[in-house]
Amino acid sequence: MNKYKVAVVGATGVVGRTILKVLEEKNLPVSEYCLFASKNSAGNKLKFNNKEYIVQELTENSFDSGFDFAIFSAGGDIAKKFAPIAVERGCVVVDNSSAFRMDKDVPLVVPEVNKDELKNHKGIIANPNCSTIQAVLVLAPLNEAYKIKRIVYSTYQAVSGAGKKGILDLENGIKQYYSNTDGNNEYELQKFPYPIFNNCLPHIDVFLENGYTKEEEKMINETRKILGRSKLPITATAVRVPVFNCHGESINIEFNDIYEINDAIEVLKSAPGVVIKDDLENIEYPLPTEVSGQNDVYVGRIRRDFSLKSGLNLWVVGDNIRKGAATNAVQIVEELMKM
Amino acid sequence: MNKYKVAVVGATGVVGRTILKVLEEKNLPVSEYCLFASKNSAGNKLKFNNKEYIVQELTENSFDSGFDFAIFSAGGDIAKKFAPIAVERGCVVVDNSSAFRMDKDVPLVVPEVNKDELKNHKGIIANPNCSTIQAVLVLAPLNEAYKIKRIVYSTYQAVSGAGKKGILDLENGIKQYYSNTDGNNEYELQKFPYPIFNNCLPHIDVFLENGYTKEEEKMINETRKILGRSKLPITATAVRVPVFNCHGESINIEFNDIYEINDAIEVLKSAPGVVIKDDLENIEYPLPTEVSGQNDVYVGRIRRDFSLKSGLNLWVVGDNIRKGAATNAVQIVEELMKM
Numbered sequence: 001m002n003k004y005k006v007a008v009v010g011a012t013g014v015v016g017r018t019i020l021k022v023l024e025e026k027n028l029p030v031s032e033y034c035l036f037a038s039k040n041s042a043g044n045k046l047k048f049n050n051k052e053y054i055v056q057e058l059t060e061n062s063f064d065s066g067f068d069f070a071i072f073s074a075g076g077d078i079a080k081k082f083a084p085i086a087v088e089r090g091c092v093v094v095d096n097s098s099a100f101r102m103d104k105d106v107p108l109v110v111p112e113v114n115k116d117e118l119k120n121h122k123g124i125i126a127n128p129n130c131s132t133i134q135a136v137l138v139l140a141p142l143n144e145a146y147k148i149k150r151i152v153y154s155t156y157q158a159v160s161g162a163g164k165k166g167i168l169d170l171e172n173g174i175k176q177y178y179s180n181t182d183g184n185n186e187y188e189l190q191k192f193p194y195p196i197f198n199n200c201l202p203h204i205d206v207f208l209e210n211g212y213t214k215e216e217e218k219m220i221n222e223t224r225k226i227l228g229r230s231k232l233p234i235t236a237t238a239v240r241v242p243v244f245n246c247h248g249e250s251i252n253i254e255f256n257d258i259y260e261i262n263d264a265i266e267v268l269k270s271a272p273g274v275v276i277k278d279d280l281e282n283i284e285y286p287l288p289t290e291v292s293g294q295n296d297v298y299v300g301r302i303r304r305d306f307s308l309k310s311g312l313n314l315w316v317v318g319d320n321i322r323k324g325a326a327t328n329a330v331q332i333v334e335e336l337m338k339m
Numbered sequence: 340m341n342k343y344k345v346a347v348v349g350a351t352g353v354v355g356r357t358i359l360k361v362l363e364e365k366n367l368p369v370s371e372y373c374l375f376a377s378k379n380s381a382g383n384k385l386k387f388n389n390k391e392y393i394v395q396e397l398t399e400n401s402f403d404s405g406f407d408f409a410i411f412s413a414g415g416d417i418a419k420k421f422a423p424i425a426v427e428r429g430c431v432v433v434d435n436s437s438a439f440r441m442d443k444d445v446p447l448v449v450p451e452v453n454k455d456e457l458k459n460h461k462g463i464i465a466n467p468n469c470s471t472i473q474a475v476l477v478l479a480p481l482n483e484a485y486k487i488k489r490i491v492y493s494t495y496q497a498v499s500g501a502g503k504k505g506i507l508d509l510e511n512g513i514k515q516y517y518s519n520t521d522g523n524n525e526y527e528l529q530k531f532p533y534p535i536f537n538n539c540l541p542h543i544d545v546f547l548e549n550g551y552t553k554e555e556e557k558m559i560n561e562t563r564k565i566l567g568r569s570k571l572p573i574t575a576t577a578v579r580v581p582v583f584n585c586h587g588e589s590i591n592i593e594f595n596d597i598y599e600i601n602d603a604i605e606v607l608k609s610a611p612g613v614v615i616k617d618d619l620e621n622i623e624y625p626l627p628t629e630v631s632g633q634n635d636v637y638v639g640r641i642r643r644d645f646s647l648k649s650g651l652n653l654w655v656v657g658d659n660i661r662k663g664a665a666t667n668a669v670q671i672v673e674e675l676m677k678m
Contacts, residue, residue, distance in 0.1 A: 150646055154493035154589035156539045156578060178517040199628045200495045200580060200587045202640050202654040207619040211642030233646030237589040237654065239495060241539060242581050248539045250493035250576040252591075280546040289538045301541050303550030307489055307572035315541040315576065 003031035004337060007067045007091070009082065010074030011035035011055055012044055014163050015096060018326035019071055020048045022295075026330055028337060036062055038074070058082060063089040069336065071329050072096060087123030094125045094332045096325055098214075101126040101222060108225050111331045112272040113140040118335055125332055130324025131155055131215065131238065131247055132222040134297045137323075138316050139253070141271040142264065143227050146255035146310070153219055153236035156248035157204060158288065161320045162240070165191035170242055173197020192240065201240040213238055246288035247320045255310040264312060265302055273323070278302050286317035294319055295327045342370035343676060346406045346430070348421065349413030350374035350394055351383055353502050354435060357665035358410055359387045361634075365669055367676060375401055377413070397421060402428040408675065410668050411435060426462030433464045433671045435664055437553075440465040440561060447564050450670045451611040452479040457674055464671055469663025470494055470554065470577065470586055471561040473636045476662075477655050478592070480610040481603065482566050485594035485649070492558055492575035495587035496543055497627065500659045501579070504530035509581055512536020531579070540579040552577055585627035586659045594649040603651060604641055612662070617641050625656035633658055634666045 008023075010016045016037070023033070035046060035055045042057035056062070058078070063070070063086040070086050072079050076099040083093045083100070100106040107117035108126045110133050118125060128136070131153075139148065159166040172187040173195050194201060204215035212220075216236040224232050241248075268276055277286045278300040286298035297318040305311030318324055347362075349355045355376070362372070374385060374394045381396035395401070397417070402409070402425040409425050411418050415438040422432045422439070439445040446456035447465045449472050457464060467475070470492075478487065498505040511526040512534050533540060544553035551559075555575040563571050580587075607615055616625045617639040625637035636657040644650030657663055 152491050152591045152646075154576075154591075156495065156580065174513055174517055178513055193622045194626055195628065198581075198583055199626055200582060200656075201626065202587070202589075202624050203622070207622075210645075211619065211640070235591060235644045235646040235650065235652060237493075237591075237640065237652055239587070239589065239654075241495065242537075243539060244537050248541070248578070250541075250578065250589075252491045252493075252574060252576075280550065283532045283542070283546075285541050287533055287538055287540065289534065301550070301576065305574040306549075307491075307574040311574065313574060313576055315578075317539075 002337070003029050004068040005032045005066065006030050006333070007034045007036060007063070007070040009036045009058055009070055009072040009078070011046060012037045012041040013073060014160055014167070015073040015321055015325045018321045019073060019330060020046065022322065022326045022330045024049055026334060028334060034067070060085055063091050067091040069094065069333050071333060073325065073329070083124055092121065092123055092125070092336060094127055094329045096127045096329055098129065098218060100124050101128065102225065108222060109332055110136055110226060110328060111335050112137055114226055115335050118332070118339065127325065127329045127332065128222045128226060129215070129218040130161055130320035131157065131219050131249065132226065133324050133328050134247060134316055134318030135219070135249055135251060136223055136226045137271065137273045137297045138251070138268065138299050138314060139223065140227060141267050142253065142312070143229070145267045146257040146259045148229070148232060148253055149256045150233040150254040151223065152252040153234070154250040155236070155238045156241045156243070157238060158243040158245045158247055158320055159196055159240065160245040161247065162191050167244060169196050170244060196240055196242050198242060202237065204238040204240055243288045245292045245319060245321060246317055247324065248288060249316045251314045251316055252305060253312045253314070254308050255312070258310050261302070261304050268299055268302065273297060274299055276300065276302070286315060288317055291317045292319055293322070295322050297323055341676070342368050343407040344371045344405065345369050345672070346373045346375060346402070346409035348375045348397055348409055348411040348417070350385060351376045351380040352412060353499055353506070354412040354660055354664045357660045358412060358669060359385065361661065361665045361669045363388055365673060367673060373406070399424055402430050406430040408433065408672050410672060412664065412668070422463055431460070431462060431464070431675060433466055433668045435466045435668055437468065437557060439463050440467065441564065447561060448671055449475055449565060449667060450674050451476055453565055454674050457671070457678065466664065466668045466671065467561045467565060468554070468557040469500055469659035470496065470558050470588065471565065472663050472667050473586060473655055473657030474558070474588055474590060475562055475565045476610065476612045476636045477590070477607065477638050477653060478562065479566060480606050481592065481651070482568070484606045485596040485598045487568070487571060487592055488595045489572040489593040490562065491591040492573070493589040494575070494577045495580045495582070496577060497582040497584045497586055497659055498535055498579065499584040500586065501530050506583060509535050509583060535579055535581050537581060541576065543577040543579055582627045584631045584658060584660060585656055586663065587627060588655045590653045590655055591644060592651045592653070593647050594651070597649050600641070600643050607638055607641065612636060613638055615639065615641070625654060627656055630656045631658055632661070634661050636662055
C-alpha cells in the first residue's frame with residue numbers, strides 16, 4: 001500500500017484543528033504530515049496522532065519537499081497564492097475556500113454525491129460551502145428520483161462558521177448577559193457587525209449588487225454545479241443564529257415528477273451520509289446540539305408541501321465544521337488515495 | 340366622549356403585562372380597569388397607570404358588574420369557558436388565544452389590514468397568531484398590488500412566545516453554560532422538550548397528523564383568512580431560536596402579476612405599521628434586539644427572487660409580544676371604541 005505525504009495548511013484554525021481530528025479518526029495511509037499556518041501561528045505546538053507537531057510558517061518554499069496532498073483551510077487569498085505553487089510541485093490540493101469553487105476546471109466535490117468528478121481534476125479540488133454540502137447530500141438523491149424543479153433555502157447558521165472570532169462574539173455576549181448588572185459592561189465585537197447573542201443576523205459574508213449575500217449566492221451556484229443542473233431555479237436567505245455549532249436549514253423543494261411521501265423517505269433512508277431523525281410521536285427531529293460532532297447530516301420534519309402539486313419540506317442539520325468542511329475535505333483526500 | 344369599563348384577563352402573564360404597558364401608552368377613554376388572572380395569581384399587585392391594582396380571580400361572576408370590553412390573554416381553555424359568559428353580559432371580548440380564530444362568525448383582525456371585519460362581530464374578536472400578524476402587515480399591501488400566488492414561510496421565533504417558562508429555559512441554559520465547570524450542573528427544562536440555549540427547535544406548538552405543527556397550520560390558515568384568500572397556496576416551517584424576544588421570518592413570495600422591485604418597495608413604504616430597514620451599504624436590516632419594544636413591524640433584505648418569473652424575498656422582524664399580541668389586541672379595542 002502506498003504511503004502518502006500530506007500537508008495541512010491553516011492547521012490552527014477552527015476547521016484546521018477539526019481536520020486533524022478527522023485525520024486521526026480515519027487513519028489514512030500517510031507516512032508524514034506537515035502542519036502549516038501563518039507567521040502568527042507558526043511555532044505553535046499541536047498534539048496530533050499522539051505526537052507533538054510544531055506548526056510551520058507557510059512560505060513559497062513549503063511545498064519543495066514534495067507533498068502528495070495538501071488540505072488548505074486558510075481563506076481565499078492564501079489559497080489563490082499558494083495552491084498553484086503546491087500544484088506546480090506535484091501536490092494535489094483540496095481547498096476549503098471559495099477561491100476556486102466556480103472555476104470550470106476545478107471539481108467541486110461531495111464524495112457521496114459526485115466523486116466521479118475527481119477524475120477530471122487538474123491539481124485543485126474545491127470543497128464546497130458548508131451550507132451547500134449538507135443540503136446537496138439530501139437533495140441529490142431526491143433530484144435523481146423526482147427531478148427537482150425549484151429550491152427555496154432558509155438557513156439557521158452557527159457562529160463556528162465564522163471562525164474563532166465568531167465564536168468569541170457569542171461567548172462574550174453570553175458572559176455580558178450573565179454578569180451584567182449595571183448595563184455598562186460593553187464588550188467589543190470581534191467578527192459580526194451586531195451582537196449575535198440573543199439575535200438573528202440576516203447577513204452572512206458580504207452583500208452583492210443584487211441584494212443577496214455572497215453566502216446566498218454560493219448556496220445557489222454551488223448547488224447547481226454539484227447537482228449538474230446549471231440553470232436550476234434556486235433562491236436562498238442565509239441567517240446567522242446564536243448557536244455555537246451546526247447549521248440548520250429549512251428546505252422547500254418543488255419536483256417535476258409526482259412522488260409518494262413514503263417513497264421519498266425511502267430515498268432518503270438509502271442516501272449515503274444522511275441519517276433520518278423524524279419521529280414526531282417521540283418528539284424526535286434533528287437538533288444542532290445533538291448533531292454537533294457527527295460526520296453525518298441529519299434530516300427530519302419530512303412532509304409534503306401541500307401548496308404545490310409536488311412539493312416537499314425538510315429540516316436539515318449538519319455539523320458545519322465536520323461534514324461542512326473538515327470531514328468532506330478529508331473524504332476527498334481519501335477518495336483520491338484510492339484512485 | 341364615552342368612557343368605557345375594560346377588563347384584562349390574564350393580566351399577570353407575559354402578554355398580559357405588556358397589554359397593561361400598551362394601555363398606559365395609548366391612554367384610551369377608559370373610566371375603570373379590572374385585572375383578572377387565575378386563582379394562583381389572584382391577590383398579586385400590579386402597578387398600572389400610576390395606581391396599584393390588585394389582581395382578582397377570574398370567576399363566572401367576574402363579568403356581572405358590566406364591562407364594555409375585555410382583552411383575554413389566558414389561553415384557549417379559559418377563553419372557551421369565560422368569553423361566552425362575558426359576551427352574554429354585554430361585554431365585547433378580544434381574545435388572544437387560538438380558540439375562536441378560525442370560527443367563521445369571529446373576525447380575525449389586524450387593524451391596519453382588515454379593520455372593516457370588526458363591523459361583523461358577534462361579541463368575540465380574535466387576535467391572530469403572533470407570526471401571522473407580522474407577516475400579513477407586509478403581505479396584505481403586496482397582495483393588493485400584485486396578487487400573491489404562493490407563500491413559503493420559514494420562521495425564527497423567540498422564546499417569549501412560549502411565556503415565562505420558555506424565557507426561563509433560555510435563561511437557565513445561559514446560566515448553566517456560563518457557570519458550568521464540571522458538566523454536572525443540569526437544570527430542569529420548564530417548557531421545551533430540549534434545551535433552547537445554543538439550539539434551534541423545529542417544533543412550535545403540537546404536531547398534527549399531517550406532519551405539520553399547529554403553529555405552522557395557524558400561519559397558513561390565519562394568513563388565508565386575514566387576506567381573504569381562502570385557498571391561497573402557503574407552506575410554513577416554524578423554528579424556535581435562542582432569542583428572548585421578537586420573531587424573525589424569511590418570507591418567499593410568488594406573485595401573479597409582474598412587478599418592479601422599486602414599486603414593491605414603495606408599496607411597503609406606504610404600508611401602515613410597517614417600517615423598512617434595508618440599507619445594505621450601511622449594513623442595516625431588521626434585528627430582533629433592535630425591534631424589541633417597538634409596535635411597528637420591520638422589513639428588510641427586500642430583493643427579487645430570481646428563481647421565479649415574479650418572486651420576492653423578505654426578512655421580517657416583529658415584537659411578538661407587542662404587535663404580535665398585546666399591541667394588536669389593544670388596537671382592536673381602540674378601533675371598537677371609535678365605532
